[in-house]
Amino acid sequence: MSERTRYGGDYNPEQWPRHVWDEDVRLMGQAGVNLVTVGVFSWAHLEPSERAYSFGWLHELLDLLGGAGIGVDLSTPTASPPPWLSTRYPDVLPVDATGARYSHGSRQHFCVCSPTYRARARRIVEQLVSEVAEHQAIEMWHVHNEYACHVPYCYCDAHAQSFRAWLKRRYGSVEALNGAWGTAFWSQRYGDFAEVMPPRMTPTFVNPSQDLDYKRFSNDAFLDEFLEEREILRAARPEIPVTTNFMGFFKPLDYFAWAAELDVVSTDNYSDPASPDGMMLSAMHYDLVRSLNKHVPWMVMEQATSRVNWREHNSAKVPGQMRAMNYQAVARGASGTLFFQWRASRAGAEKFHSAMLSHSGVGSPVWAEVVGLGAELAGLGDFEGAVVQARVAMLFSWPNWWALEAPAKPANDLSLADQLSWVYRPLYRAGVTVDFCRPEEPLDRYEAVVVPSLYLVTEQQGANVVSFVERGGTAVLSFWSGIVDEFDAVHLGPYGGPLRPLMGCDVVEVAPLPRGETVEVEWEDGTRTGADFWADVATEGDGHVLARVATGPWRGRPAVVGTQLGAGRAYYVAARLDPAGLQRVYDRVPALSGPAASARADYGVERVVRVSSHHSYEFLINHSAEGREVEIAPDGFDLLAASPLGDRVRLSPMGVAIVRRETGRAHG
Ligand code: GAL
Numbered sequence: 001m002s003e004r005t006r007y008g009g010d011y012n013p014e015q016w017p018r019h020v021w022d023e024d025v026r027l028m029g030q031a032g033v034n035l036v037t038v039g040v041f042s043w044a045h046l047e048p049s050e051r052a053y054s055f056g057w058l059h060e061l062l063d064l065l066g067g068a069g070i071g072v073d074l075s076t077p078t079a080s081p082p083p084w085l086s087t088r089y090p091d092v093l094p095v096d097a098t099g100a101r102y103s104h105g106s107r108q109h110f111c112v113c114s115p116t117y118r119a120r121a122r123r124i125v126e127q128l129v130s131e132v133a134e135h136q137a138i139e140m141w142h143v144h145n146e147y148a149c150h151v152p153y154c155y156c157d158a159h160a161q162s163f164r165a166w167l168k169r170r171y172g173s174v175e176a177l178n179g180a181w182g183t184a185f186w187s188q189r190y191g192d193f194a195e196v197m198p199p200r201m202t203p204t205f206v207n208p209s210q211d212l213d214y215k216r217f218s219n220d221a222f223l224d225e226f227l228e229e230r231e232i233l234r235a236a237r238p239e240i241p242v243t244t245n246f247m248g249f250f251k252p253l254d255y256f257a258w259a260a261e262l263d264v265v266s267t268d269n270y271s272d273p274a275s276p277d278g279m280m281l282s283a284m285h286y287d288l289v290r291s292l293n294k295h296v297p298w299m300v301m302e303q304a305t306s307r308v309n310w311r312e313h314n315s316a317k318v319p320g321q322m323r324a325m326n327y328q329a330v331a332r333g334a335s336g337t338l339f340f341q342w343r344a345s346r347a348g349a350e351k352f353h354s355a356m357l358s359h360s361g362v363g364s365p366v367w368a369e370v371v372g373l374g375a376e377l378a379g380l381g382d383f384e385g386a387v388v389q390a391r392v393a394m395l396f397s398w399p400n401w402w403a404l405e406a407p408a409k410p411a412n413d414l415s416l417a418d419q420l421s422w423v424y425r426p427l428y429r430a431g432v433t434v435d436f437c438r439p440e441e442p443l444d445r446y447e448a449v450v451v452p453s454l455y456l457v458t459e460q461q462g463a464n465v466v467s468f469v470e471r472g473g474t475a476v477l478s479f480w481s482g483i484v485d486e487f488d489a490v491h492l493g494p495y496g497g498p499l500r501p502l503m504g505c506d507v508v509e510v511a512p513l514p515r516g517e518t519v520e521v522e523w524e525d526g527t528r529t530g531a532d533f534w535a536d537v538a539t540e541g542d543g544h545v546l547a548r549v550a551t552g553p554w555r556g557r558p559a560v561v562g563t564q565l566g567a568g569r570a571y572y573v574a575a576r577l578d579p580a581g582l583q584r585v586y587d588r589v590p591a592l593s594g595p596a597a598s599a600r601a602d603y604g605v606e607r608v609v610r611v612s613s614h615h616s617y618e619f620l621i622n623h624s625a626e627g628r629e630v631e632i633a634p635d636g637f638d639l640l641a642a643s644p645l646g647d648r649v650r651l652s653p654m655g656v657a658i659v660r661r662e663t664g665r666a667h668g
Contacts, residue, residue, distance in 0.1 A: 004034055004589050005377045006299055006336025008070070011036035014045045014060055015345055021061065024343060027357060029482060031367075032374025033070060037301070038062075038343060039128075040075040040145045044082035047124055057130040066137030069209055072524040073301075073338075074138045076122040076128060076229050078578075079145035082108035085120055092117040094154035098201045101156075106151040106349065108434035112221050113158040114303065121225070121622030125232045133236035139270040141233045142301075143244040146268060147222045152252035153214070155198045159221075164193045166217045168371060173633060181209040196548040208406045209488045216401040219254050225384040226635045245301040246292075248285035249417060251405075254398035256438050259292035267341070268302035273325070274315035279623040280428045281605060282325065284420065288396070290388060291436040297513050299336035300329045305366045306354035316354070319365065319636075320654030323373050324621050327656045330377075331608035331619030332433075333388045337377075369432065380639060386610035389590040392427065393446040395465070396420070403456040403488050404480075411512035411534065419452040419478065422576065426583055431607035434633055443468040447591035454499070458486045462498020464470065469502060470566030474589050477502050478573045479536050480510065495536075502570035504543015504563030507536045521559045521581055522550035529581035536574035548582075549575065560585060605630055605651065618659040634659050 008028070013021050013282075019103035028036070038061065039046075047053055065072055070420035086093050086104045094111040099292070102109050110117045132138070174190050188207055190196055199214050212589040230242050241263035246255050248267055259265045267289040289298050305322050307314040326337045344355035350360075361657045393531035401416045427434055427450075435446070443449055445583050449468060454477075462482065469475050482499035484490055491497025494506035511534070513519065518532045524546060537553050543563035549555055560581075561572045571585050586592040601666040604624030610617045618636065622628045628651045636645045636659035649657045 005330060005334075005380065005641040006035040006071075006338065007031075007374050007377050008035040008342070009037070009339035010040060010302065010341040011038050011040065012341060012343075012345070013038075014057065015348075016343070016529045018341075021064060024357075025064055025070065025361070028070055028342070029068060031356060031371050032378045033218045033342075033604035034339065034354075035071045035073055035139065035336065036065065037073040037075055037142050037338065039077055040142065041077060041080045042075075043077035043080060043124060044170035045126065046077060047082065047087075049084055050088065053127055053131075055127075058132055059135075059493055059536070062132060062135045062137045064302070065228045065387070066135065070137070071139035072135075072137045073140040074128075074132070075142035076121075076125045076144055076233070078124065078143075078225075078229065081110050081117070081148075084118075086110075089114075089116045089120075091156075092120070093159070094151045095434070097153070097155050099155070099201070102151065106150075111154045111158060112149075112225050113154065113156070113162045115158065115273050118225065122228060122232065125229050129232055129236040133233075139236070139241060140264065141230075141237075141240055142266075143226055143229045143233070143242060146247055147226065147246055148218075148250075148252045149247065153198075153218050155200045159218075160196075160198050160352075160489055162212065162221060163198055163217050164196055165214065166220065166433070168193055180489075181207055181213075183207065183612065184488060192206075195266045205408045206409065208403070211406055212488050215252070216254075216399065218252065219257065221396070222253060223258060226258070228523070230261065233287045235370075240593040243299075244291060244300070244559075251398075255288075255292050256398065257294075262293060263290050263296055264335075265289055265296060265298040266301035267298070268301055269306050269329070270302075270304060271316070271325075272311065273321055276555070277425075279325070279328065279606065280425055281421070282328060283332065283428055284424050284434075286329055286334065288433050288436045295434070297335040299324075299334050299338070300454055301338055301381045302340040303329075303337065304354050305339055305356055305370060307352070309350060309352040313559060314352075317353065318625070318654065319369070319616045320652075321623075322366070323376075324623060324654045324656055326373055326377075327572060327619060327621050327658075328382075328606060328608075331388075331606070331610065331621065332607055333610065335382065338488070345592060348667075361472065376640065383617055384614060385608055386612035388608065390608050390640060391392060391433045391434045392432055393443055393445045393449045394420070394424065394434050395438045395449055395451045397454070397456070397461075399486065399511065400439075400454055400456040403484060404453060406488070408508050413454070413515075414480065414512075414534070416453065423450050423452045423476075423478065423582070426579060426586060427592065427594075427604055428606070432592060432594050433608055443473065444471075446473065448474040448476065448589050449594070450629045451475060451481055451499075453478050454481040455482075455483045456486065456488065457482050457491075457497060457499060459498050459648035461557040462560050465499065466501050466565070469568035469570050472567035474568055474591070475570045476500055476585060476592070477505075477570060479534055479575060501565055503541070503572040504561040504564060504570065505541040505545070505558045505572060507538045507574065511535050511537050517552075518578075519552040519575070520550040520553070521547045521575065521577060523560075525583065529584065531575035531579040533576040535559070538574050543570075543572065546571075547581070562588070571649075591648055604628060614663055616661050616663055618661070620651060620659065621650060622653065623657045626654050627652050627655070634662070
């Protein structure tokens, strides 16, 4: 990656007459743009009819951008096939669970298992490479666009065939499949792989293990297509980093598996600027993306300068908010922040989506912010490669997400996103930075791990967390954890499976509370906090009961249990505690309690620290509409204001300070 923070956006010049390109490049220079994504939706322009190619415009564009010193993130165009392809070969179109075929006319209308699509996708990527790969303006390869965004699951015959082959590889024999899926239930026993279907329309709940495997398989099918494209690009220019744009907490794809295949992890973040939780969710999104592959850089590939156009009501970012949100990304380690898109379209489904250059041109207030931020970022450099250092890991896995939210559960309104927000929110407010980790990942570098509803856990994953605690770590584990194995079959006995050594009690029943009902939880000192949504019915075990359910039918049952295990400690939280209750658990764990009170950021002010070998950079971002004064450790230097600081810093509404200190003086 370059030493400058990457700055720019999707550039779709095929939507504009040629003379506009010159103006674009001139204005990009004014805005400090140094990277643009080109070609994302250009298939129909590059191959207007089958095998008739038109690359002249792309050569000209690359020359123009390269000549102006603007780097190109060149995309393969496979996310939106041209109408001729699906007209001539309807089998490239995906099919929904009811058997209905999608049509062209928007985008992403392809079936990733269709041999016809795959061959044509390969061919256009090979053509792209043979035409322009040597061009010196290319700095990054951008494969496809937001894999699976609109059509994550296809149920066509090609999928059925590939699914069966995938199952054969996974299970070897149909007997093994029957065992893993529990097909003794409802007479679902298969005599042959040929009888197995994708989870198409069924009268009632489909077999949950089948559904889980279909999610795994669908993820793998998209990844396989990505790898095929990546190999073509790598073969041509191995030194050019490859990325594909993720969408943060996007359920259909296991981005941990994908990120292992990328040179740069990139993401598209459209957190709602008007939502009370928007900035917290955005921070969590970035923490996840930074954590997906802990050995490569990451960047924001897309975000909006102001409004999107696809929510029911699309709030604009308020003045300063776009800048504040960009610094949020930089604070959490982003090496670039790009937008969708450079110039707002005149026509098409996204014409009212904000852009760097609005319909009104340079007179828009957005333009002034875009130019201001570009200049500021250029002046800041790359923070000497300073990294975000987290002492806390949050365990998260896609298979758990898939299984947890499959239907026919005690509480079908239990969402993993809610569970994550519940445990992440107090940490965000306290300025505690979190890495996300797969449950099987080495955890030694962390002091504490938070485990929100790890419903699906394998023996190996459970052993990993248990041994982390035995060797001195601290784990905070929530209810509905350790319930099933990798096939979605229940770990029998009191609930908890391989996580039981951390629970200190026996969970013998699970009891979702009636909607809207709360119970009180009483702590050892007699004080009470609240809980809602869920209360385990647990009996005491070898742990120490720190709090009990105090009202309602499960009065007296353990609500929070602390357990000493080897050199470490675990806390089991058996109900959805209110913020005060959860804070009481976190207060027992130094890594979860945040920096010392004097350095703790006020509410509304996000705080993150990056550290290089020479300096620490403390980012303070005021997401609130009022000015804030924040106490800080003395002797810092405010990089944005270019002035030394005492023991406090004033932040205007949406204001940002980046406090640089010699390494060793940072707090946090
Ligand atoms: C993304 C997509 C872009 C654009 C943007 C609008 O999902 O990659 O092409 O559609 O959303 O917010």
